[in-house]
Amino acid sequence: xxxRAVVLLSGGLDSTTCLALALRDGRTVHPISFAYGxxxxxxxxxxxxxxxxxxxxxxxxxxxDLGRAISGSALTGQGAVPLxxxxxxxxxDIPVTYVPARNLVFLAFAMSYAEAVGAGExxxxxxALDYSxxxxxxxxxxxxxxxxxxxxxxxxxxxxxxxxxTPLVDLGKAAIVRLGAEVGVPFALTHSCYLGQRPACxxxxxxxxxxxxxxxxxxxxxxxxxxxVAW
Numbered sequence: 001x002x003x004r005a006v007v008l009l010s011g012g013l014d015s016t017t018c019l020a021l022a023l024r025d026g027r028t029v030h031p032i033s034f035a036y037g038x039x040x041x042x043x044x045x046x047x048x049x050x051x052x053x054x055x056x057x058x059x060x061x062x063x064x065d066l067g068r069a070i071s072g073s074a075l076t077g078q079g080a081v082p083l084x085x086x087x088x089x090x091x092x093d094i095p096v097t098y099v100p101a102r103n104l105v106f107l108a109f110a111m112s113y114a115e116a117v118g119a120g121e122x123x124x125x126x127x128a129l130d131y132s133x134x135x136x137x138x139x140x141x142x143x144x145x146x147x148x149x150x151x152x153x154x155x156x157x158x159x160x161x162x163x164x165x166t167p168l169v170d171l172g173k174a175a176i177v178r179l180g181a182e183v184g185v186p187f188a189l190t191h192s193c194y195l196g197q198r199p200a201c202x203x204x205x206x207x208x209x210x211x212x213x214x215x216x217x218x219x220x221x222x223x224x225x226x227x228x229v230a231w
Contacts, residue, residue, distance in 0.1 A: 003120055005022045005027040005121040006032055006111075007022050008031075008033075008106055009031035009061075010034075011033070011048075011190060011191050012125075012191060013187070013213075014125035014168055015125040016189075017180040017185050018123050020184065020185050021123075021167050022121075029056060030062070030119060031047065031051050033048075033064070034106055034109070035065045035066060036066040036067075036068075036069065036070045037066070037067065039075060039076065039194075042196040044063065046189060050189050053186050062113055069105075072099070072100045076099065079096045082097070083204055085205055090205045090209065091129070094133055094135065095205065097194060098133070098134055102136060103136035103141070107145050111149045111162060114162050115154065122162055122163070122164050124164065126168065126169055127172070127173075128169065128172050139169060142166055142169075146163070172216075173210065173216070177213045177214050177216075178217045199223070199225050199226045201225070201226050202227035
């Protein structure tokens with residue numbers, strides 16, 4: 001029987017690549033997505049389309065509605081989403097798009113889901129670009145969470161801890177794009193824009209990192225953008 005894995009699926013480039021890798025490795029995937037009061041629903045729509053693309057039954061794709069339990073971020077309406085920042089600014093201090101303890105909350109739900117369905121792994125698509133700015137994407141946080149989960153779950157204390165896997169943690173955006181292309185990620189179904197626009201704005205941090213990632217990988221992003229992009 002294939003190993004079961006819960007995969008955090010936002011519908012973005014990274015999480016979709018993470019899901020594709022789990023499927024490539026023979027996992028039976030149980031995606032989990034979250035409505036947490038974000039400014040738009042585009043990412044949840046993308047997550048649904050991605051799960052359908054891979055033939056994952058709807059009953060295995062859990063969507064958790066947190067209402068407005070999480071706040072304090074430009075992504076939940078507190079402040080403006082930064083636009084037109086260069087790479088140095090994006091990789092500097094913790095940005096206003098940081099959602100307080102979001103991955104801590106998401107991983108807790110994912111761990112509960114994994115224990116409930118008998119999954120031995122939780123996969124999350126944190127990566128090198130993320131953890132430069134977001135503390136809940138850093139390897140030391142992931143290791144600490146995994147240890148807390150080992151101590152706080154039945155399977156953990158019985159000697160069968162659920163592994164937290166971060167297959168993209170050491171990769172930049174270009175490497176993720178190349179890897180995604182290798183495993184057939186449906187880039188056109190994914191969503192990255194912080195403003196939730198379609199066409200994507202091309203100006204927020206997420207769009208700019210995505211565009212530069214495709215450029216550096218020597219590929220053209222199939223997503224449409226509201227600004228002209230020189231590929």
